[in-house]
Amino acid sequence: MNRKPFLLPNYFKWIGPAILVLTVATIIIANVAFDFNFVKIIWLKLIVKILIALSFMLFILAKEKVEDEFIMQCRLRAMAGIFILNFFCSIFSELTKTYCPTFFTPIFGSLFGVGVFQAMMYITTFYSLKKGYAQ
């Protein structure tokens, strides 16, 4: 019998994005309505980053409605793609930090930025494979 990887129940597909939406909404409302900037307070900024990362991970690790071998293969291929992308991200990160510190550094200059970018790329790749847009 095949070993199945650890995955969260399907309802986390909703909990993850809900956390992301609530976090972003809170930042926007606090900024617009109360003129409160999260970025200025280090521990709040950290919490926001953790919540954003957590929301992506919950979405990625949640099971599909029907978790079969095809889905597992899509998952595996998307993971493999992101593993390769990680090498290019690392090189790009070093290059931007050195030669173009103001433009790409907010995204590729930090592990958090790279992590979120990779999570988004994973989600895009996985659903492209699942829906048959990519082979």
Next chain:
Amino acid sequence: MQNNLKEYRDAAELTQEQLADKVGVSRQSIISIEKGQYIPTTVLALKLAKALKLKVEDLFVLEKGD
């Protein structure tokens, strides 16, 4: 590998959803197999053949390059 899943599924008058339910996979899996985008494992191939009352070799045929 060539597969005749769509032809035999149509002959059995089953929708993709019905066949997917019979073998316990998602409809997307059946679509991908029919399009030739995904080659199923032996277990799933056997399940599909059983659901359509066929032999695996009726459903899946090796091509020259395989």
